[in-house]
Amino acid sequence: MEIREIECKTALSHSGLSELDYSLNPYRGCAHACLYCYAPAMTYEERRWGSFVDVKINVAQVLEQETKTKKRGVVGLGTVTDAYQPLEEKYKITRACLEVLAKRHWPVCIQTKSALVLRDIDILQKMDCEVGLTITAIDDSVRMAFEPGASSAGDRLSALEKLAAAGIRTFAFIGPILPYLTDKNADLEKLISSLADAKVGYVMADRFRVKPGLMECVEPVLRENYPQFADKWKAALKPESKYFDSVISEIGRLCAKYKIPFLDKHPFKIVETDSKQATLF
Ligand code: SF4
Structure with missing residues (x-):
């Protein structure tokens, strides 16, 4: 793993x-090394994703300055990194x-695959924030194959359970749906019932989206670990396939069964009540 400390000009x-x-990404690159990561396509990064991390060592100082001049808004923390x-x-x-951000009363939406977020509960409790954990499959062998650097599904x-118990708004993102793995056997119901037990605030889901160069990373691992599904993936990923629609509708049905709101996007909104105060919905 190549690690570099860099200085950034904007936060x-x-x-x-x-x-x-706003998006705020304290790192460039990600050691979670998810095979299906969309970030390389979004950042035009040519280095092999998962093999490097640039640490923006001055980003908090730059952020401090920017929050003095920019209009207050919801910050997505970790949109092309974790x-x-x-x-x-x-x-x-x-x-x-x-x-x-807490000092300036800026709202934050975090999405991560790491239980390390629990370390910051003390700050998060004082903020307008929402924390989401992405879970692509409840079977941890899927995580080991596809998201080798991330926390286990159980963690x-x-x-999620600890964050909710601490009074922090939570959500779970099931995505990208990994064909025949996210929904293997009764795994989808196990996942949704576990999310209900964790008192998650709401669930979102998304299909697997094929980006340039992505299948070159995914296919060898798929063939090595789940050869029985390799051809079925090809069929599921065809544009005319209804596979993802049916899985998403099943997630919706299970969320209704376990009484968890199932949304198609974050409900984060700021309503300005005066120049200094704002209420979050
Ligand atoms: S955690 Fe997110 S940013 Fe990091 S490799 Fe996985 S998908 Fe990409």
């Missing part, structure tokens, strides 16, 4: 997602960014 960038105003990847334990850069479920 907040405009978010392409309608429910987020803000709680293993290096965060040493660098505490995400934590420093949270301290800045992510436990993190």
